[in-house]
Amino acid sequence: MSDPTPQLNNLQSQSTESASKAEDFGVAPQSEAQAKARVNQETRQNDQAFRQGLASIPDIISPAAFLVTPNYLELGGLFVRTLFVFTYPRYLETNWLSPIISYDITMDMAMFIHPLESKEVMYDLKKQIGKLESTRMIEAEKGTPRDPELETALGDIDALRDVLQRGEVRLFQFGLYFTIYGKNLEELDTISKQLESTLGGMLIYTKQTLLQMEQGFNSTLPLNNDDLSILRNLDTGSLSSTFPFTSTELTSDNGILYGINRHNNSLIIFDRYDLENANSVIFSKSGGGKSYAAKIEALRYLMLGTDVIVVDPENEYKTLCQAVGGSYLQISLNSEHRINPFDLPHSTNAEESGEDVLRSTVASLHGLVNLMVGGLSPEEDALIDKALYEAYALKDITMDPESQKNEPPIMQDLYNVLANMRGSESLISRLGKFTEGTYGNLFNKPTNFELKPGFVVFSVRDLEDQLRPIAMYIILNYIWTKIRMDQKRRLMIIDEAWWMMQYEDSAKFLYGLAKRARKYFLGLTIISQDVEDFLGSRYGKAVVANSSMQLLLKQSTASVDIVAETFNLTQGEKYMLLQSDIGEGLFFAGQNHVAIKIIASYTEDQIITTNPQQLLGENK
Numbered sequence: 001m002s003d004p005t006p007q008l009n010n011l012q013s014q015s016t017e018s019a020s021k022a023e024d025f026g027v028a029p030q031s032e033a034q035a036k037a038r039v040n041q042e043t044r045q046n047d048q049a050f051r052q053g054l055a056s057i058p059d060i061i062s063p064a065a066f067l068v069t070p071n072y073l074e075l076g077g078l079f080v081r082t083l084f085v086f087t088y089p090r091y092l093e094t095n096w097l098s099p100i101i102s103y104d105i106t107m108d109m110a111m112f113i114h115p116l117e118s119k120e121v122m123y124d125l126k127k128q129i130g131k132l133e134s135t136r137m138i139e140a141e142k143g144t145p146r147d148p149e150l151e152t153a154l155g156d157i158d159a160l161r162d163v164l165q166r167g168e169v170r171l172f173q174f175g176l177y178f179t180i181y182g183k184n185l186e187e188l189d190t191i192s193k194q195l196e197s198t199l200g201g202m203l204i205y206t207k208q209t210l211l212q213m214e215q216g217f218n219s220t221l222p223l224n225n226d227d228l229s230i231l232r233n234l235d236t237g238s239l240s241s242t243f244p245f246t247s248t249e250l251t252s253d254n255g256i257l258y259g260i261n262r263h264n265n266s267l268i269i270f271d272r273y274d275l276e277n278a279n280s281v282i283f284s285k286s287g288g289g290k291s292y293a294a295k296i297e298a299l300r301y302l303m304l305g306t307d308v309i310v311v312d313p314e315n316e317y318k319t320l321c322q323a324v325g326g327s328y329l330q331i332s333l334n335s336e337h338r339i340n341p342f343d344l345p346h347s348t349n350a351e352e353s354g355e356d357v358l359r360s361t362v363a364s365l366h367g368l369v370n371l372m373v374g375g376l377s378p379e380e381d382a383l384i385d386k387a388l389y390e391a392y393a394l395k396d397i398t399m400d401p402e403s404q405k406n407e408p409p410i411m412q413d414l415y416n417v418l419a420n421m422r423g424s425e426s427l428i429s430r431l432g433k434f435t436e437g438t439y440g441n442l443f444n445k446p447t448n449f450e451l452k453p454g455f456v457v458f459s460v461r462d463l464e465d466q467l468r469p470i471a472m473y474i475i476l477n478y479i480w481t482k483i484r485m486d487q488k489r490r491l492m493i494i495d496e497a498w499w500m501m502q503y504e505d506s507a508k509f510l511y512g513l514a515k516r517a518r519k520y521f522l523g524l525t526i527i528s529q530d531v532e533d534f535l536g537s538r539y540g541k542a543v544v545a546n547s548s549m550q551l552l553l554k555q556s557t558a559s560v561d562i563v564a565e566t567f568n569l570t571q572g573e574k575y576m577l578l579q580s581d582i583g584e585g586l587f588f589a590g591q592n593h594v595a596i597k598i599i600a601s602y603t604e605d606q607i608i609t610t611n612p613q614q615l616l617g618e619n620k
Helices: 005-024 032-052 057-061 118-141 148-166 185-201 213-219 236-240 290-303 318-323 354-373 378-394 411-419 425-434 437-443 468-485 504-520 531-536 538-545 560-567 571-579 602-608 612-619
Strands: 066-068 073-075 078-087 107-115 171-182 205-208 232-235 256-261 267-270 280-283 307-312 327-330 455-459 490-494 522-528 549-553 584-589 592-598
Touching: 073 213, 078 185, 078 213, 078 232, 118 148, 171 185, 171 213, 171 236, 185 205, 232 236, 256 290, 280 290, 290 307, 290 318, 290 490, 290 522, 290 549, 290 592, 290 602, 307 468, 318 327, 318 455, 318 602, 354 378, 354 425, 354 468, 354 504, 378 411, 378 425, 411 425, 425 437, 437 468, 468 490, 468 504, 490 504, 504 522, 504 538, 522 531, 531 538, 531 560, 549 560, 560 571, 571 584
Parallel strands: 280 522, 280 549, 307 455, 307 490, 327 455, 490 522
Antiparallel strands: 066 073, 073 078, 078 171, 078 205, 107 171, 171 232, 256 267, 256 592, 549 584, 584 592
16 A cells, blocks of 8 residues: 555645635634644545555455345355254264265355253253143043153153263253255255255254345354354263264375275375375275276385385286386296295394394294195194204304304205204105205295385296295295385285185285384285185284275175175175276275275376276277
């Protein structure tokens, strides 16, 4: 705003000139006070005129028009209507407002709570119960049959007096109003009927604020003004049920975009590393989009600097790995890449002693041998435990951390130790195929590569079915060893994990990995299409229990019941999983869960898709 000082000086000079001219014509001049008052008045008028030419905040936020009718308001280009709750059922369930909040509509809701003094309430209840008792006595004298409504009212008042007297509850006056918005009158009527029908199904009845639409609209503005004052009495328990403790929003300031919230079309942006643990499970029928969702998550976390490690049973991640310049390691009988399961981690973690490192490695190898030979008897179990320590001792590896930097043994060393032990004939015959011949080329050589940062894929597609669980066990053990050596944020994806659930030792190893991943900043993603095999294992259920994030996509009718039982789904959520399209389902993150639709950009889709029709179309 401009400075009014020059104008003031100008007016003062004009008043001086006017005074001198008045003297020339014989007119009595004005006093100095009158001149100043006149100048101030003209200054205020000029300042007021100037302010009227400025745009104020009310000018900016006010609608172009505000039309009030008996049953709706017209606010600019929107039609507005307010409804109020006038009666409640005898019993209210917790979160009964949750379905209303989940509606994909524009709505304002206002709650007004006025606490009542218990002393005054007790006095009113005493008078009321006296009236009811008199009514009952009069009806009894007339021989009128017993009135159940009267008996119920007396019982309710007695019960309320008792809990009020003991201080267990308090009484409140509660007002609940809804203001809904529509683009036209037809849409407004449809939303009104939908809201009334939903609440009416819970025996909660509403009415429109006819002839009070403006007062209803004002009551739901964030001004704390109750212009309607339509209140009902509720006790503490009933009032607590009105608070919506569920949320359909799952958006945070950190993390990656997982998809679209199907409840309200908001974005699901989340960081799994902010949860109690960063583990995740993805369940879906074949073709439901589980690998697609995992690839999107991996690609987006990779852009945030997170290392991604994938165990790929079907070469689904090869194109993605090549696109981001990752390392693709093919594990098969004819491959040049080898992993020695006897490798020891050289951990920088001060909490792990050399004894702990050696003991945990021996325990892991114990499970591997059990998997290789198809089970161990109690006698063979003791022999293997002793032979493993002796195999390390042959390489001068003991509990001393410095000795653990020596070259580790290989499967042949264990075989040689067993050959010199009595009672190991059966073990030697079953373990021999892994030390020589075709299998020996894969399991009996030192590790010849390093786990690089970035995107790394271990492919086991070309392995025979009987070797795949063993290879996945060795790969996971190798990855776990490297993770313990160098702690940084990593994401590990195990696709088709139901292979490991078929065997006790591999399932137990996977469960141990899920339990300990959090300590090493690792997020474990388990993917499975065979839900029954996975959840049928006690270790599979334990893995789910140790995963703070779950993604349930389209399910088959054969498996939806066990999924619903495991995740405590409602009938509506079960129906949603059966009727969902590809890439649609339920997203669980901690205590929150929403319906999700996985989305990808065009470039992401071209990199990660495995749809045969889409791939053949591109080739054409």
